[in-house]
Amino acid sequence: MIKNVWKLPLRISNSTKNNGFPVTKYWIHSQPNFTKNNFNIKRGNFSHVEEEHLYFFRKLLGESRIITDLSDLEKYNVDWNKHLRGASTIVLKPKTTEEVSKILSYCNNNRLAVCPQGGNTGVVGGATPVFDEIIVSTELMNKVINLDEKSGVLTCEAGCILQNMDEFLQQKNLIFPLDLGAKGSCHIGGNVSTNAGGLRLLKYGNLHGNVLGLEVVQANGTVLDLLSTLKKDNTGYHLKHLFIGSEGTLGLVTKVAIQCRLRPKSTHVAFLGLQNFNQVLKTFYKAKQDMDEILTAFEVIDTPSMELANEKLGLGSPIGDYPFYVLIETTGSNEKHDEEKLDGFLQTCLNKNFILNGTVTGEVSKYKAIWEVREKLPQGYIKDGFVFMYDMSFPLENYYKLVEDLREHMGSLSHRVFGFGHLGDGNIHIQISVKEFNQDVANHIEPYIFELTKKYNGSISAEHGMGFLKAKYLNLMKSQESINLMKNIKQMLDPNGILNPYKVLF
Amino acid sequence: MIKNVWKLPLRISNSTKNNGFPVTKYWIHSQPNFTKNNFNIKRGNFSHVEEEHLYFFRKLLGESRIITDLSDLEKYNVDWNKHLRGASTIVLKPKTTEEVSKILSYCNNNRLAVCPQGGNTGVVGGATPVFDEIIVSTELMNKVINLDEKSGVLTCEAGCILQNMDEFLQQKNLIFPLDLGAKGSCHIGGNVSTNAGGLRLLKYGNLHGNVLGLEVVQANGTVLDLLSTLKKDNTGYHLKHLFIGSEGTLGLVTKVAIQCRLRPKSTHVAFLGLQNFNQVLKTFYKAKQDMDEILTAFEVIDTPSMELANEKLGLGSPIGDYPFYVLIETTGSNEKHDEEKLDGFLQTCLNKNFILNGTVTGEVSKYKAIWEVREKLPQGYIKDGFVFMYDMSFPLENYYKLVEDLREHMGSLSHRVFGFGHLGDGNIHIQISVKEFNQDVANHIEPYIFELTKKYNGSISAEHGMGFLKAKYLNLMKSQESINLMKNIKQMLDPNGILNPYKVLF
Incomplete structure (x- = not known):
């Protein structure tokens, strides 16, 4: 048993061993096919953008806030994973709620479909057009409206970038209750619209709990002022x-009021090596009990995920190779107390053989280096051929079962089946990498993977x-009664179906 | 400066001094008038309960689960404050979701209005009938369906009593994320339906964040299975x-799945005396910073609230008389750390003259005695003549302003204007007690109090x-656009308006 590794300097590996898998750029990465051609899907009965519409938009926004140049449109039409490619011919960049209202009202009256877009960082194609929807980008709606430093309530426009908000809050000794890998480009409005989860949910809870108020523009242009900044408001x-x-x-979310928190005075990160998934669970339950x-x-990374970080990103485990890795972050108001809790917990885990090895640090540069391994994994796997990506959650006892089943199910059809994620929230990101996209392989994965998810x-x-x-x-996932109600809500709020068609309920 | 009071034995006062205000039983307490006669309100166009309806209900539930005896109906018809009195002639007590579904379907088809009722502990008349609505009580739907001890997810029927659930969870080392004064009789389904806040919200957040899933019966009897038990589920x-x-x-909520938490290993309660509200705020901000x-x-009680506890309940401040009192509870995983944090915080507050005096305890019997003062206040004030009650929230800097304004505004018209509540959540309960109900006084209070609330x-x-x-x-409180949307939602889900008419949107 190795007891003395705690507080050792980090050993971030720079090894870039290649296991023979060719590092090639596939078409899918540089120039995905049009989604409308790749998928068997029919364009809705919407108008096409014509000169008269352009005239209206130009008059409303001016030439500088409209994009129609094909190459400039590229980054709005193609999704982050480069799996999807819309055929939109126009991006609109409103600066105010009133402009958004006028755009939506006009589009609604003219049966023009709209794709609201924040940072376009989504991985299920929610923010990318499918056909020629008009892209309404929130990127110029990026102002902080108010920060109440005492209560921690931040009110900002939807296009504010998450990382910018967190840096702004840092100056005021506050922290955003949400953090995620795409923070450098994702928009708060997009985070809210997708109910983003991320890395801090375990401590701060979800957006349904943290968002205090919203301003939203309905499909017909009506502005809904739901922008309460109170923690408790049971009126209607x-x-x-x-x-x-x-x-x-x-x-379309235009403003967000959110409950931020006091920035913790103390942060520690531990990175642990474990023998099997059962020990991961034991370690998690112990962590909950002790601190x-x-x-x-409480993040978990499996062996093939770490191999991928190593091969594609030059990042690696700072403690050598283990079947499973766990990253634990603690934050609190008292450095000494947090250290004592964490050290006591780690010692118990070592004594009970829950963990095999580990390193722990309270130094910013070091814990950022550890986090980098976990946070950059998505950047690594998009270099791993074509990757089928899934974002599942399970009761904890079933958390890793699907990965194991998939490995067996895929056999030699896949290059790598790997899983990592927010174990503390039951959330695992499962990836299956193959040399290049292949419909037969896709059919071998889906719906099998979804049916198994349901089974678990x-x-x-x-x-x-x-x-x-x-x-x-x-x-x-949802009963017919629930889907019927969803459809009724959609019909009520967007009777012409102009808002983000082909998504969610399609 | 008194520094040595910490850890002194509690001195719970039993004084029952009377300041001359007559302790009389008013009509309002024993036998409130019918709401339909007291308020200018018109009965909706619903059917009246007739023999054929009774026949259906008897066949469905049997005689034993139907109440039609007038005296037995009393506790379902009269609200907790004894301000309101419905004229319902029948209470139905389904045991299963299927029975609820059949009842609502039948009522919907026959245009019979329904008042869903849990523990009937609400204070705004949400759970009490107004005219002759059929009361559908959840009191026999009181089974625990499942507890996942590892994840802390509790699934239970809507009629489970909050305190029973918390005691059940205690045996499993877990805690319900909600606590409130009415816990001995309120139902989980009612808590959810009112988005109850209560005493632990500061730490555990609100029900929108903690409820994982629901089963709900729609007005037409359709059962909606939304009973997810996952922390993260972004499907639709x-x-x-x-x-x-x-x-x-x-x-009508029939089942609830909720994220419970590990029961803390250590609980401490401090009770503090402070000079003015400004010091209360400083103490709160310091508490946030330090722990x-x-x-x-973080609860606040003002002087007249404490006088009332003294007069009507024989409870009092354990530390002598001060203009303001603060009750702080801490819970954590490490007794020693919590004590150190709390002691350090209190010492700083004393040194900075934020607080004048205080006592702190980690002993169960003692902290329960301190909590009793705060929790029983509502039981005290219903003995204080007729009490106009308000449940407000404010940005913290405005938290106590309305109480001060009201005292001046009421002058000699009121006996007592007092405020206490969950300062940590910006939530204050404001009461105005008068000798007996008087419409002129009521008109003097409302809408003045609501307009001022809006101003603040x-x-x-x-x-x-x-x-x-x-x-x-x-x-x-809400814009016309928001109210329109609420009405559209109501129309969509309950086109005949049978569910809890005269409430919320009336």
Whole structure:
């Protein structure tokens, strides 16, 4: 048993060993096919953008806030994973709620379909057009409206970038209750619209709990002022929740009020090596028992995920190779207490053989280096050939079962089947990498993977939403009565169906 | 400066001094008038319960689960405050979701109005009939369906009593994320339907964040299975939130899945005396800074509230008389750490003259005795003549302003104007006691109090809901666009308006 590794300097590996898998750029990465051609899907009965529409938009926004140049449109038409490619011919960049209202009202009256877009960082195609929807980008709606430093309530426009907000809050000794890998480009409005989960949910809870208020523009241009900044407000139906997680299909979020928190005074990160998944679970339960109130993140990474970080990113385990890795972050108000709790917990885990090895640090540069391994995994796997990506959640006892089943199911059809994620929230990101996209392989994976998820009482989308790619599987997860109600709500709020068509309910 | 009071034995006062205010039983307490006669309100166009309906219900439930005896109906017809009195002639007690479904379907087809009722502990008349609505009580739907001890997810029927659930969870080392004064009789389904806030919200967040899933019966009898038990599930619209806080007007909650937490190993309660409200705020901000992660409750009590506890309940301040009192609860995983944090915080507050005196305890019997003073206040004030009660929330800097304004505004018209509540959540309960109900006094209070609440950027219902009593003021708080959407939702889910009429949107 190795007891003395704690507080050792980190050994971040720079090894870039290649296991023979060719590092090639596939078409899918540089120039995905048009989604409308790749998928068997019919364009809705919407108008096409014509000169008269352009005239209206130019008059409203001016030439500088409209994009029609094909190459400039590229980054708005292609999704982050480069799996999907819309055929939109126009991006609109409103600066105000009033402009958004006028755009939607006009589009509604003229039966023009709209794709609301934030940072376009989604991985299920929720923010990328499918046909020629008009892209309404929130990127110029990026102002902080108010920060109440005492209460921690931030009110900002929907296009504010998550990382910018967190840096702004840092100056005021506050922290955003949400953090995720795409923070450098994702928009708050997009986070809200997808009910993003991320890395801090274990401590701070979800957006339904943290969002205090919203301003939303309905499909017909009506502005809904739901922008309460109070922690408790039980006056009438709690309408804001309709727009949290409905992926821009019910309204376009223009402003957000959110409960931020005091920035913790102390942060520690431990990186642990474990023998098997059963020990991962034991370690998690022990962490909850010993330090529940300071436990901010409990992330798990499996061996093939780490191999991928090594091969594609030059990142690696700082403690050598183990079957499973766990990253634990604690944050609190007292450095000494947090250290004592964490050290006591780790010592117990070593003594009980829950963990085999580990390193722990309270130094910013070091814990950021450890986090980098976990956070950059998505950047690594898009280099791993073509990757089928899934975002599942399960009861903890079933958390890793699907990965194991999939490995057996795929056999030699796949290059790598790997899983990592927010174990503390039951959320695992499962990837299957293959040399290049192949429909037969796709058919071998789906719907098998979704049916198994259901069998294990899981969700086929924990935090990414249904978007375009998962929409067709909604009926696997939800009862017909629920789907009927969803459709009625959609019909009520967007009778012409102009808002983000082909998504969620399609 | 008194530094040595910490850890002194509690001195719970038993003084019952009377300041001359007559302790009389008013009509309002024993036998409130019928609401339909007291308020200018017209019965909806619903059928009256007739023999053929009774025949159906008897056949469905049997004689033993139907109440039609007038004296037995009393406790279902009269609200907890004894301000309201419905004229229902029948209570139905289904045991299963299927029975609820059959009841609602039948009522919907026969245009019979329904008042869903849990523990009937609400204070705005949300759970009490107004005319002759059929009361559908959840009191026999009181089974635990499942507890996942590892994840802390409890699934139970709507009629489970909060305190029973918390005691059940205690045996499993878990804690319910909600606590409130009425816990001995309120139902989980009612808590969810009113989005109850309570005493632990500061630490565990609100029900929108903690409820994982619901089963709901719609007005037409359709059963909606939204009973997810996963922490993260972004598959389709997040429908459950429609039913959290809509006070039984959109559907009847039959089952609840909720994220419970590990029971803390250590609990401490401090009771402090302070000079003025400004010091209360300083103490709160300091508590957040020094012990954010273990701060479970920060309650404030003003002098007249404490006088009332003294006069009507024989309870009092354990530390002598001060202009303001603060009750702080901390809970955590490490007794020693929590004690150190709390002692350090208290010492700083004394040194900075934020607080004048205080006592602190980690002993169960003692901290329960301190909590009793705060928790029993509502039982005290219903003995204080007729009491106008308000449940407001404000930005913290405005938290106590309305109480001061009201004292001046009321002058000699009122006996006592007092405020106490969950300062940590911006939530204050404001009461105005008078000798007996008087419409002129009522008109002097309302709408003045609501207009001032709006001026101070507050909410006229923080955690109690709109129910019957506040419904008419909804337009003070919400925009016409929001109210229109609420009405559309109501129309969609309950086109005949049978579910809890005269409430929320009336």
